[in-house]
Amino acid sequence: MQRQKPKGPGKPGPRFKPGTGQVKGKKEATKGRGNGGNQGNQRQNGNNRQLKRPREDIKKSKLAATDTEIGELRAKYAEIDAEAIKKFAQFPLSRKTLKALAESKFVHPTQVQRESIGPALLGKDVLGAAVTGSGKTLAFLIPVLEHLFMNKWSRTDGVGAIIISPTRELAYQIFETLKKVGKHHDFSAGLIIGGKNLKFERTRMDQCNILICTPGRLLQHMDENPLFNTSTMEMLVLDEADRCLDMGFQKTLNSIIENFPPERQTLLFSATQTNTVQDLARLNLKEPVYVGYGGGVGGEGAAAASTSKAAVLAVPELLQQSYVVLNLEDKITMLWSFIKNHLKQKIIVFVASCKQAKYLYEIFCKLRPGSPLLALYGTLHQDRRIAIYEDFLRKSHVVMFSTDVASRGLDFPAVNWVVQLDCPEDVSQYIHRAGRSARNKTRGECLLVLTPSEEEYMISALKEQLNLNIRCVQIDPKKLFSPRVKIEAFLAQFPELRATAQRAFLSYLKSVFLMRNKRLFNVFSLDLDAFAQSLGLAVTPRVPFLEKFLWRQKQLQQQKEKGDEVPDSAAAAAATPVLPKISKQQSFGGASESEDDSDDEDFIKVKRKDHDVEGEPVDLELDVAGGDQDESEEPLVVPKREKLVTKASLAKKALKKNLQVNSKLKFDDEGETLADERSQMKALSARQRSGDKDDDGGIDLVLSKALLTEEDQYDKQRFRELVKKRHKLQRDKLRKKAEQAKGSDEEEEEEEDEAGADDSESDHSVDLSWLPDPDKVYKTKTSQEQEPSESESDAEASVRDESEDEDSLSEDEPAYKRSKLTNKMTLMDTEAIAASLLGS
Ligand SMILES: Nc1ncnc2c1ncn2[C@@H]1O[C@H](COP(=O)(O)OP(=O)(O)OP(=O)(O)O)[C@@H](O)[C@H]1O
Numbered sequence: 001m002q003r004q005k006p007k008g009p010g011k012p013g014p015r016f017k018p019g020t021g022q023v024k025g026k027k028e029a030t031k032g033r034g035n036g037g038n039q040g041n042q043r044q045n046g047n048n049r050q051l052k053r054p055r056e057d058i059k060k061s062k063l064a065a066t067d068t069e070i071g072e073l074r075a076k077y078a079e080i081d082a083e084a085i086k087k088f089a090q091f092p093l094s095r096k097t098l099k100a101l102a103e104s105k106f107v108h109p110t111q112v113q114r115e116s117i118g119p120a121l122l123g124k125d126v127l128g129a130a131v132t133g134s135g136k137t138l139a140f141l142i143p144v145l146e147h148l149f150m151n152k153w154s155r156t157d158g159v160g161a162i163i164i165s166p167t168r169e170l171a172y173q174i175f176e177t178l179k180k181v182g183k184h185h186d187f188s189a190g191l192i193i194g195g196k197n198l199k200f201e202r203t204r205m206d207q208c209n210i211l212i213c214t215p216g217r218l219l220q221h222m223d224e225n226p227l228f229n230t231s232t233m234e235m236l237v238l239d240e241a242d243r244c245l246d247m248g249f250q251k252t253l254n255s256i257i258e259n260f261p262p263e264r265q266t267l268l269f270s271a272t273q274t275n276t277v278q279d280l281a282r283l284n285l286k287e288p289v290y291v292g293y294g295g296g297v298g299g300e301g302a303a304a305a306s307t308s309k310a311a312v313l314a315v316p317e318l319l320q321q322s323y324v325v326l327n328l329e330d331k332i333t334m335l336w337s338f339i340k341n342h343l344k345q346k347i348i349v350f351v352a353s354c355k356q357a358k359y360l361y362e363i364f365c366k367l368r369p370g371s372p373l374l375a376l377y378g379t380l381h382q383d384r385r386i387a388i389y390e391d392f393l394r395k396s397h398v399v400m401f402s403t404d405v406a407s408r409g410l411d412f413p414a415v416n417w418v419v420q421l422d423c424p425e426d427v428s429q430y431i432h433r434a435g436r437s438a439r440n441k442t443r444g445e446c447l448l449v450l451t452p453s454e455e456e457y458m459i460s461a462l463k464e465q466l467n468l469n470i471r472c473v474q475i476d477p478k479k480l481f482s483p484r485v486k487i488e489a490f491l492a493q494f495p496e497l498r499a500t501a502q503r504a505f506l507s508y509l510k511s512v513f514l515m516r517n518k519r520l521f522n523v524f525s526l527d528l529d530a531f532a533q534s535l536g537l538a539v540t541p542r543v544p545f546l547e548k549f550l551w552r553q554k555q556l557q558q559q560k561e562k563g564d565e566v567p568d569s570a571a572a573a574a575a576t577p578v579l580p581k582i583s584k585q586q587s588f589g590g591a592s593e594s595e596d597d598s599d600d601e602d603f604i605k606v607k608r609k610d611h612d613v614e615g616e617p618v619d620l621e622l623d624v625a626g627g628d629q630d631e632s633e634e635p636l637v638v639p640k641r642e643k644l645v646t647k648a649s650l651a652k653k654a655l656k657k658n659l660q661v662n663s664k665l666k667f668d669d670e671g672e673t674l675a676d677e678r679s680q681m682k683a684l685s686a687r688q689r690s691g692d693k694d695d696d697g698g699i700d701l702v703l704s705k706a707l708l709t710e711e712d713q714y715d716k717q718r719f720r721e722l723v724k725k726r727h728k729l730q731r732d733k734l735r736k737k738a739e740q741a742k743g744s745d746e747e748e749e750e751e752e753d754e755a756g757a758d759d760s761e762s763d764h765s766v767d768l769s770w771l772p773d774p775d776k777v778y779k780t781k782t783s784q785e786q787e788p789s790e791s792e793s794d795a796e797a798s799v800r801d802e803s804e805d806e807d808s809l810s811e812d813e814p815a816y817k818r819s820k821l822t823n824k825m826t827l828m829d830t831e832a833i834a835a836s837l838l839g840s
Contacts, residue, residue, distance in 0.1 A: 066152070069094065069095065070149075070150055070152070072092075073092040073093070073094065073146075073150065074092075074150065076092035077092055077118075077121055077122055078122075079092075080092065080117075080118035080121065080122075081118075082114045082115050082118050083114075085109065085114050086108060087107055087108055087109070088101050088102075088106060088107060088108070088109055089102075091109070091117055091118075091121075091142075092121070093142065093146060094145075094146060094149045094150075094185075096145075096149070096184035096185050097142060097145050097146060097149070097181065097182075097184075097185070099184050100180065100181045100182065100183050100184050101142075101181060103183075104180045104181060106138065106181070109135075109138075110130075110134050110135035110138075110139075110440075111130070111134065112128055112130035112134050112135060112136055112139050112269075112291060112292060113135050113138055113139045113142070115128075115291040115292070116128045116139045116140075116143075116267075116269075116289075116291045117139060117142055117143060119289040119291075120139075120140070120142075120143035120265070120267055121143055121146055121147075123147075123265050124265070124287070124288070124289050125265060125266045125267070125268075125285045125286055125287070125288040125289065126140075126266075126267045126268070126269075126288060126289050126291060127241075127268045127273060127280075127285075127288045127289070127290050127291065128140075128267070128268065128269040128270075128273070128291040128292055129269075129270060129271065129272070129273030129290075129291065129292035130269075130271065130291070130292045131271055131314045131315065131316055131435070132271045132315070132316060132431065132432065132434075132435020132436075132439065133316060133411070133435055133438065133439025133440045134271075134316075134440070135440065136239070136269040136270075136271075137173075137174055137177050137239070137409075137411075138177070138181065139269060140163070140237045140239070140267045140269055141174070141177060141178055141181055141182070142181065143235075143267065144161045144163070144210060144235055144237065145178075145181065145182050145185055145187070147160070147161065147234065147235055147265070148160045148161065148185070148187055148209055148210070149185060151234070153187060153209055154186070154209075155186075155187075155188050155207050155209060157209070157232060158206060158209070158229060158232040159205075159206075159208060159209065159210075159211055159228075159229070159230060159232055159233050160187075160209045160210065160232065160233065160234055160235065161209070161210045161211070161233065161234065161235035161236070161237065162210075162211045162213065162218070162230070162233055162235070162236055162237070162260075163210070163211065163212045163213070163237040163239065164213055164214070164215055164218065164236070164237065164238050164239070164244055164253075164256075165212065165213070165214060165239045165240065165244075165409065166214065166215070166239075166240050166243040166244050166249065166408060167214065167240075167405055167408060167409070167410075168193040168194060168195065168214055168382060168385065168386075169376075169385060169386070169389050169405065169406065169410055170239065170240065170408060170409035170410060171191060171192075171193050171212050171213060171214055172191060172193065172386060172389070173409065173410060173411060174212050174239060175189065175191040175212045178210065178212065182210075187209040187210055188207055188208050188209050188210075189208060189209065189210040189211070189212065190204065190205060190208035190210070190211050190212070191212050191213075192205065192211055192212065192213035192214070192217050192218060192221065193213065193214045193217055193382070194214060194216055194217045194382065195381065195382025195383070195385075196217075196382060198220070201221065202221070202224075202225045202227060202228075203227070205221060205225060205227060205228045206227045206228060206229060215244065215249050215252045215253055215256060216252060218256055219252050219255055219256050222255070222256065222259050230259050230260055230261070231261055233260055233261060233264060234261075234264055234265065235264060235265045235266075235267070236260060236264055236265070236266045236267070236283075237266075237267045237268075237269070238266075238267070238268045238269070238283075239269055239270070239409060240269075240270050240408045240409055241268035241269060241270045241273065242270045242272050242273055242428065243270070243408060245279045245282070245283075253282075254282065257282065257283065257284075262284055266283050266284070266285055266288075268283070268285075268288075271314075271431055271432060271435060272313060272427075272428040272431055272432065273292070313427065313428075313431060313465055313466055314431075314466065315431055315434055315435065315438075315446075315466065315468070316435065316437075316438040316439065316444070317438075318438045318441065318442065318443045318444065319434060319435075319437060319438035319443075319444050319445070319446055320438075320443075320444070320445045320446070321434065321445075321446045321448070321468065321470045321471065322445070322446070322447055322448070322470065322471040322472070322473045323447065323448035323449070323450055323455075323459065323470055323471070323472055323473065324447060324448070324449055324450070324472070324473045324474075324475060325450050325451070325452055325455050325472070326449060326450075326451065326475075327451060327452070327527070327530070328451050328526055328527065328530070328531050328534070329527065329530035329531050329533065329534035330534070331421055331449060331534070332360075332483070332484075332487070332534050332535070333480055333481070333482045333483070333484070333534070334449065334475065334480065335349065335360075335419070335421060336364075336367070336369065336481060336482070336483045337475075337479055337480045337481050338419065338447075339364070339369045339371060339399055340369055340370070340481060341479065342371075342416070342417060343369070343370050343371045343397065344371075344397045345397055345416040345417055346392075346395065346396065346397055346398055346412070346414055346415050346416050346417070347398070347399045347400070347415070347416060347417040347418075347419060348400050348402055348406065348412070348415055348417070348418050348419070348433075348436050348437075349399060349400065349401045349402065349419045349421050350402055350403070350404065350406075350407060350418070350419065350420045350421060350422065350424075350433050351401060351402070351403060351421050351422050351508075352403070352422040352507075352508055352511040352512070353403065353504070353507035353508060353510075353511050354377035354378055354379045354403055354507070355500070355503040355504045355506075355507040356401075356422070356504045356507060356508055357375050357376070357377040357401040357402060357403050358375060358377065358379075358500060358503075358504070359497075359500045359501055359503070359504035359535070360375070360401045360504075361373055361374070361375035361401045362497060362500055363487055363490065363497065363501070363536070364399075364401075366486075366490045366494075366497070367483050367486055367487070367490075369399070371397060371398065371399050372395060372397070372398040372399070373398070373399050373400075373401070374388050374391055374392055374395075374398060374399070374400040374401070375388070375400065375401045375402070376388045376389065376392070376400055376401075376402040376403075376405060376406050377401075377402060377403045377405055378403060378405045385405075388400075389406075389410070392412055393412060393413065396414070404429065404432075404433070406436065407429065407432045407433045407436070408432045409432075410436060411439060412436055412439075413439070414442065415436050415437040415439075415444055416437065416444060416445065417437065417444070417445050417446070417447065418433055418434055418436050418437045418444070418445070418446045418447070419446075419447045419449065420433050420434070420446070420447070420448045420449060421449050422449070422508070422511075423448075423449075423450055423451070423454045423458060423520065423521070424448075424458075425515065425516075425517070425520075426461070426517070427461050427462060427465045427466060430448070430458075430462065431466075433446075434446040447473070448470070451525075451526075453522055453525045454520055454521070457517075457519050457520045458520060484533070484534065484536065487535070487536035488536045488538065490536065491536040491537065491538075492538075496658075498536075498537070501535045501536055501537055502537065502541045504535060505531065505532055505535055505537065505541055506541060506543065508531075509523055509526070509528070509543055509546065510545065512526070513545065513546065523546065528540055528543065731837065734830075734833060734834065734837065735834065735837055737830065737834065738830065738831070738833065738834020738835070738837060739834070741830060741831055741834060742834065
């Protein structure tokens with residue numbers, strides 16, 4: 001969790017305790033020093049008392065000034081006239097808030113801010129609807145700060161306000177704005193979103209005054225964190241309220257609301273506001289003030305406004321909108337040509353699923369269009385998501401492929417183009433996606449890409465609900481460049497890319513198949529072969545869920561034709577989409593937060609409004625191809641499928657990723673690679689084997705045993721070689737000694753001759769039988785677990801060898817053999833040995 005003002009948990013800064021007027025942190029600190037019983041300290045305290053008094057006086061006077069300020073502001077609340085206000089300074093806002101607003105260059109409030117801040121300051125519930133990019137964030141952040149200020153909130157008072165956002169990026173953005181406008185206040189704020197350290201959040205949540213959270217993570221803390229207490233909470237804000245209240249978050253939000261005190265102020269904001277009575281009842285709103293509703297104040301810069309008592313649906317005035325009709329298989333060619341023609345622009349491309357975003361990003365990176373590329377989707381790790389979000393903020397020309405995770409609320413400056421490559425689910429989604437451009441009175445353009453089957457319904461819906469005359473664009477075929485051949489070549493070269501393409505293919509079909517509005521989305525109208533080819537796939541992947549669905553339908557049809565009575569359960573089963581890979585979270589095309597960060601193969605992001613976070617059965621309407629529209633819309637039930645996460649499944653997933661174990665290379669000063677000592681220690685065949693075969697994880701016990709035996713023999717062999725080497729050195733030493741002895745004494749020469757005669761009997765060959773048997777030595781060593789180190793001196797090693805072999809020699813061995821194995825070697829013995837070795 002990040003804090004607005006980083007302070008160690010054990011060191012609370014000066015905070016005002018409501019009602020007491022005491023500076024709590026300092027008082028405790030002074031008490032702590034006194035308890036130590038240190039007289040010196042006490043005396044020092046006594047000396048400092050005089051110095052401290054003025055400081056305390058200053059604090060007291062500050063407190064008094066705050067009280068006066070609060071009193072004055074409260075008195076002005078009743079006089080707020082939204083129409084007359086031109087500047088923030090005309091609002092009765094605290095000096096700290098006004099200062100921060102001025103520093104952030106927020107001088108003139110936007111219309112939604114003018115209309116909603118007044119009622120919110122008075123403690124009323126507000127339903128705010130205003131066009132995208134019109135400043136709704138400040139419209140709720142300012143009242144939150146003012147409420148806490150007016151109530152002299154301190155860290156020890158716990159959570160005062162909770163702001164809920166449907167996506168993590170939006171929560172992060174709100175948090176960043178809060179840091180700007182609340183920087184002069186002493187409140188602490190926390191960002192509670194999935195993908196962050198849960199333990200860290202747990203210990204600090206109770207110290208936060210303002211929490212900005214996503215619904216899933218908030219509920220998790222409510223369920224699991226005993227330190228988290230919401231009984232002090234006085235303000236609740238839902239940003240993108242219609243999204244928070246839709247069926248996807250229904251259960252989560254109901255559970256969250258149950259934990260809140262019923263006496264609270266609630267602020268709801270969205271560009272496509274909710275107005276259903278049930279939603280408002282769920283939130284326990286009391287006589288809410290409607291801002292931006294029909295008959296009320298419209299969103300600033302709204303291009304169109306409804307006059308009914310419904311939320312205003314509008315797009316920014318300076319947004320230029322157009323659409324193009326294309327076959328599904330021509331989308332990539334169109335997108336490629338579009339990007340090539342807009343290289344110096346900032347573009348967001350919206351697609352239906354995470355896997356499509358991933359594939360487009362990867363293949364376009366390979367194709368190198370000449371513009372920086374990014375991809376933002378829900379299955380990425382949270383840190384990566386934030387990094388990409390910030391990257392897109394910073395860059396002036398870039399193309400970002402995104403799911404609807406970026407469609408709501410995100411305030412990217414100067415986006416030139418929004419391309420809706422896959423059709424939005426409804427008009428609301430169209431508005432939110434389009435609203436990433438032309439924000440806050442800037443210009444922008446939006447291109448909607450529709451397939452022929454989507455055109456009629458979508459365009460009439462836009463005209464009807466937005467009163468919009470959207471322009472149809474004809475693409476000049478001469479300006480189209482198809483990257484198909486290159487894509488096919490890349491897919492042939494990179495199997496992982498091919499797998500990603502296959503996943504993208506299936507995930508798009510699934511998203512269309514599960515779409516609620518079957519008039520708009522008809523998976524059976526798509527040319528699957530052409531679509532697969534457009535993605536670069538030579539072979540069209542099988543679509544098991546469609547095959548099974550059609551098979552069931554056929555069975556049902558046959559039964560009906562035969563005149564058999566079809567039980568209701570069988571009919572329902574036949575109408576059930578067979579989606580073995582649907583996980584419990586069926587999210588909103590990636591727009592919803594994904595608490596699961598793994599890029600799970602089996603995890604499908606389904607763009608559907610009635611997705612259910614808890615995985616309960618959901619009704620769907622499905623249109624059977626060729627059937628009558630109204631009659632064929634039968635309710636479908638997606639079976640509840642809790643996917644078990646087993647170790648085996650995790651291992652399978654890891655294997656699929658084909659992770660390679662890191663290898664270490666060492667280089668010498670010249671930059672040449674050095675052989676890995678460890679691998680050199682291996683027996684040759686073991687080395688060969690590990691080199692031959694790809695290490696695909698797991699342990700092959702039989703093979704390992706064989707390898708170990710082999711390694712053992714290899715080690716023994718190496719040990720024998722070492723021993724032989726050592727003995728050779730010994731012999732050389734002895735030979736030298738013998739040569740010296742030869743020249744020194746003549747008498748000894750005769751004896752030498754005798755010995756030489758003896759030796760000649762043994763074929764003039766060097767007798768090495770006195771050497772210790774390496775096998776015996778090896779066994780003895782291992783039994784004693786004392787392997788001689790190579791650094792040991794030869795003499796020491798030789799003494800040990802001798803003593804070990806002493807017992808094995810019989811009495812009738814030649815004298816020199818026996819004497820050699822003792823420390824007491826006579827001169828005669830030495831000469832005999834020398835003569836034997838030299839063979840003279
Ligand atoms: N009073 C103001 N003066 C100048 N700029 C403002 C003002 N209020 C907001 N802005 C700027 O306008 C931009 C859009 O604001 P914001 O993100 O709050 O819009 P929004 O209505 O919440 O959009 P959306 O519906 O997409 O969530 C931001 O960059 C913000 O800094």
